[in-house]
Amino acid sequence: xxxxxxxxxxxxxxxxxxxxxxxxxxxxxxxxxxxxxxxxxxxxxxxxxxxxxxxxxxxxxxxxxxxxxxxxxx
Amino acid sequence: xxxxxxxxxxxxxxxxxxxxxxxxxxxxxxxxxxxxxxxxxxxxxxxxxxxxxxxxxxxxxxxxxxxxxxxxxxxxxxxxxxxxxxxxxxxxxxxxxxxxxxxxxxxxxxxxxxxxxxxxxxxxxxxxxxxxxxxxxxxxxxxxxxxxxxxxxxxxxxxxxxxxxxxxxxxxxxxxxxxxxxxxxxxxxxxxxxxxxxxxxxxxxxxxxxxxxxxxxxxxxxxxxxxxxxxxxxxxxxxxxxxxxxxxxxxxxxxxxxxxxxxxxxxxxxxxxxxxxxxxxxxxxxxxxxxxxxxxxxxxxxxxxxxxxxxxxxxxxxxxxxxxxxxxxxxxxxxx
Numbered sequence: 261x262x263x264x265x266x267x268x269x270x271x272x273x274x275x276x277x278x279x280x281x282x283x284x285x286x287x288x289x290x291x292x293x294x295x296x297x298x299x300x301x302x303x304x305x306x307x308x309x310x311x312x313x314x315x316x317x318x319x320x321x322x323x324x325x326x327x328x329x330x331x332x333x334x
Numbered sequence: 335x336x337x338x339x340x341x342x343x344x345x346x347x348x349x350x351x352x353x354x355x356x357x358x359x360x361x362x363x364x365x366x367x368x369x370x371x372x373x374x375x376x377x378x379x380x381x382x383x384x385x386x387x388x389x390x391x392x393x394x395x396x397x398x399x400x401x402x403x404x405x406x407x408x409x410x411x412x413x414x415x416x417x418x419x420x421x422x423x424x425x426x427x428x429x430x431x432x433x434x435x436x437x438x439x440x441x442x443x444x445x446x447x448x449x450x451x452x453x454x455x456x457x458x459x460x461x462x463x464x465x466x467x468x469x470x471x472x473x474x475x476x477x478x479x480x481x482x483x484x485x486x487x488x489x490x491x492x493x494x495x496x497x498x499x500x501x502x503x504x505x506x507x508x509x510x511x512x513x514x515x516x517x518x519x520x521x522x523x524x525x526x527x528x529x530x531x532x533x534x535x536x537x538x539x540x541x542x543x544x545x546x547x548x549x550x551x552x553x554x555x556x557x558x559x560x561x562x563x564x565x566x567x568x569x570x571x572x573x574x575x576x577x578x579x580x581x582x583x584x585x586x587x588x589x590x591x592x593x594x595x596x597x598x599x600x601x602x603x604x605x606x607x608x609x610x611x612x613x614x615x616x617x618x619x620x621x622x623x624x625x626x627x628x629x630x631x632x633x634x635x636x637x638x639x640x641x642x643x644x645x646x647x648x649x650x651x652x653x654x655x656x657x658x659x660x661x662x663x664x665x666x667x668x669x670x
Contacts, residue, residue, distance in 0.1 A: 271337070274337060275336055275337060275340065278337060278340040278341065278344065279340065280514065280515065281340075281344055281515075282340055282343055282344050282347070284515055284552065284553045284556065285344060285347050285348065285351065285556075286347065287552065287553075287554060288351060288553075288554065288555050288556060288593075289347060289350060289351045289354065291554065291555065291593065293354070293355070293358050293591070293592055293593045294358070294591040294592055295358045295360055295361070295592065296358060296359050296360050296361040296362075296589065296592040296594070296596070297360045297361040298591075299574065299589050299591045299592045300361045300362075300363050300366050300589070300592070300596065301361075301366065302572075302574065303363070303570065303572065303574060303575055303589065303596075303617075304363075304366060304367060304370070304635060306570075306571065306572040306574075306616070306617055307616050307617045307618045307634070307635065308370075310571070310615060310616035310617070311616045311618060313615060313616065314614050314615040314616035314618060314619075315615070316376070316378065316614040316615070316619055317373065317614060317616060317618050317619060319377055324400075324401070324418060325381040325382060325417070325418070
């Protein structure tokens, strides 16, 4: 029985997988990064500048899901 | 021998990567926000209950019209709802059970879905009998876990238990690009709101969240700080970050540009896995659904829980904030 032919494909797959993992990692390693002291204030700025429009943070009267209180004129 | 060499190189490079990431970690999100007013209360009420599914609801997706939504269940049903009136507009019986993935198309004319059949199929909602006009978009070699339309009705991105993601052309059913890199089942994906059609993030049972370049099919960033399966992933509204929810009972915020995890949302008393996450419109609130029947609402800038929402009879399996940010729908069994 030729065990080699059963074992080899798995090994080749495993090696191919590891090679891909290594090349992905190299790509990740070489990417350009920005300092957190720049990116974090910008993340926060997004929230603060959009808070007024956020109905779940600043509820408005204009809620399409709340029950209608008076009758509509059709 | 080659395997050992490769494994060794990988370990060395992971350490070097961590060092590089550490060099730019010169600010902390939570510390930077100490002077910001905390969220003291969250006035969220159950407004509508959408009853109609017999089995466990596995997935849901809002229409861009901010009023309709689609939900799919373990018993093979797909329902399209008018969330204002709670009326069911469509009911489609699928040929498969465990429909884990569904998505509303940008135009509102189609819904895509799939599950244990390993397939992603699309149904036209404007037809008299959508079920007769069903079309196959693509097939994986294991279950379909998630799907989303890519910027238009013509392309769908899928994630599967076979550990791959694939971008499909709807018309031809051809694979446009495939994404290999996860070492376990893919559970969730989300398309970038700012790099539309160019970047998406996926998460899975290998505890990792992968960021992908859609043109090249390559994984450009990988974050594996979770301690268990990652079940859900959503981009921050600006596109510069994303949040994950995991079986390790935590949610984590990853900053793409600084290439690091910048916040963890967890509490000693929160012991159960998180299955679903979404942000409020501004990104200030993080809604997270857990296996202990609760929806926890976190203040993203303080990493503190600000509310617990009950109202479900069983675990929250999926949730989504409506596109205009006015409501959240969370599904389990039948209630929203």
